[in-house]
């Protein structure tokens with residue numbers, strides 16, 4: 710069982726797509742262990758996207774990611790890290806397959822609906838970054854045995 714970190718980005722909040730994206734994750738059979746709205750600041754974006762800091766689009770990415778609150782989710786399931794990446798689709802929504810979240814809801818790479826951790830190591834770091842070990846709940850669901 711893995712837990713991964715998802716951020717529903719500002720375009721998802723602005724376009725009233727929060728529930729639609731969460732519904733996709735639940736429909737897939739992933740379990741929501743944590744869910745909170747957060748206003749990100751420059752410091753957390755500098756940390757979260759430090760590997761992109763020298764890219765020309767970084768200032769715009771930072772402005773966009775801090776433009777309104779995001780929704781952070783801790784989501785679990787078997788192989789949840791790669792399953793969520795698959796359900797999310799390619800980084801560029803124009804290239805993402807139909808049926809994926811980005812493929813169905815997005816058109817621009819700078820507003821691509823959601824972030825999802827890409828490995829066990831990053832998931833661990835990112836869950837700590839956004840949840841600080843708080844408000845992530847381990848619990849059983851009636852459907853756990855039948856999913």
Ligand code: IDP
Pocket residue numbers: 761766770799800818819820821823824825827
């Ligand atoms: P990912 O979100 O699919 O993991 P990454 O390569 O980790 O993709 O990039 C992080 C984020 O940086 C992307 O989700 C997107 O918002 C932004 N980004 C990546 N490449 C570009 C680009 O070429 N132009 C604008 N934004 C980009």
Ligand code: MG
Pocket residue numbers: 825827
């Ligand atoms: Mg990434």
